Amino acid sequence: MRHPAARMAQICRLPLTLFLAGLIPAATLALATPAEAAATYHPGAYSWHYVYLPDNSYQGADLNQADYYMWSDGTESVSNMYAGISRSSNNAGTTMIWSNAWLYNYDGTVPLYVYWARNDCGLGCYWSQNMWSGWKTVQAQSHYGITVHGIYGGCCRYYAEPTMGLWWP
Amino acid sequence: MRKIALAIAVAMVVIGGVAAYARSTQGQPGNGPSPQDRFGVQGAHHRVDRDLGPVDGRDLIVVDVVVGTDRIAVRYTASGIQPVQFEHINDNPVFAREGPTFITADADGKPLTRYDGTESSVVGSSAIQGEIVFLWQGGQLHRLNISIARIMGDGHAHWTATFDF
Numbered sequence: 490m491r492h493p494a495a496r497m498a499q500i501c502r503l504p505l506t507l508f509l510a511g512l513i514p515a516a517t518l519a520l521a522t523p524a525e526a527a528a529t530y531h532p533g534a535y536s537w538h539y540v541y542l543p544d545n546s547y548q549g550a551d552l553n554q555a556d557y558y559m560w561s562d563g564t565e566s567v568s569n570m571y572a573g574i575s576r577s578s579n580n581a582g583t584t585m586i587w588s589n590a591w592l593y594n595y596d597g598t599v600p601l602y603v604y605w606a607r608n609d610c611g612l613g614c615y616w617s618q619n620m621w622s623g624w625k626t627v628q629a630q631s632h633y634g635i636t637v638h639g640i641y642g643g644c645c646r647y648y649a650e651p652t653m654g655l656w657w658p
Numbered sequence: 659m660r661k662i663a664l665a666i667a668v669a670m671v672v673i674g675g676v677a678a679y680a681r682s683t684q685g686q687p688g689n690g691p692s693p694q695d696r697f698g699v700q701g702a703h704h705r706v707d708r709d710l711g712p713v714d715g716r717d718l719i720v721v722d723v724v725v726g727t728d729r730i731a732v733r734y735t736a737s738g739i740q741p742v743q744f745e746h747i748n749d750n751p752v753f754a755r756e757g758p759t760f761i762t763a764d765a766d767g768k769p770l771t772r773y774d775g776t777e778s779s780v781v782g783s784s785a786i787q788g789e790i791v792f793l794w795q796g797g798q799l800h801r802l803n804i805s806i807a808r809i810m811g812d813g814h815a816h817w818t819a820t821f822d823f
Contacts, residue, residue: 535781539776541773545772577754
């Protein structure tokens with residue numbers, strides 16, 4: 490007959506192993522505190538996106554602008570996102586509705602959804618809108634931006650609707 | 659004693675597993691649009707890195723040319739550019755009609771149709787990076803001629819270049 494202490498040790502061995510196996514990741518996650526991150530500030534990063542029609546004519550330009558911090562911990566914080574449209578003067582008879590803007594990562598995730606819609610502002614006009622003035626932190630180098638869908642009446646895009654995206658420098 | 663140890667172990671395993679899973683799912687693809695589908699031109703990548711030379715304090719480097727099945731993308735960087743303000747693009751009737759950036763190209767003698775264009779910078783900076791995308795019927799590209807009349811409304815930024823592949 491085995492010694493009671495040895496029997497107790499045998500009884501406890503399996504759960505003790507499970508306990509330790511669970512303790513390691515749990516303790517690691519519980520004790521891990523994010524290191525203080527340094528940041529570089531990039532105010533006023535912007536992109537212009539040009540839209541052309543299948544007949545090679547210029548349709549207009551989109552503006553996308555934002556301020557962002559690039560953090561050393563692998564994230565970026567973005568704010569003050571502006572969107573604008575500059576309509577060409579050679580698209581007479583075209584009706585555009587710009588809507589459904591959101592922020593997205595290049596990996597397909599959507600860190601922030603901001604719905605926005607505005608009807609056509611007329612030929613040769615310009616306007617811009619502040620899409621988002623708070624702060625949103627996402628993965629670094631994620632190339633998020635604003636996508637705008639345009640709906641054309643009487644003409645269409647050859648491949649896809651016009652879009653605009655913010656390409657980080 | 660055994661039941662208590664087992665319960666604690668199971669609880670820790672569950673907690674650890676949930677926490678690890680929660681972390682692993684951050685940043686994974688969701689239902690958003692794939693920007694690569696919208697912007698990326700996949701195909702034969704030609705690293706060019708050709709400096710087209712200084713013109714009136716402006717300089718432009720064609721970084722690469724990507725020849726896809728239905729599109730050709732030309733990517734470039736430029737310096738010394740004095741962009742027109744976005745809200746004033748349409749003040750110039752030529753910009754309003756043709757766009758603030760005007761780049762044309764022909765491939766093996768055939769003029770190309772513009773499909774898309776993007777230019778990026780930082781407010782107050784004269785350095786920009788850009789991409790112009792043309793429609794392409796596919797096949798082997800031998801020679802590409804590019805003519806740049808202006809960049810972001812800067813008429814001093816003009817170059818022509820020929821690329822043989």
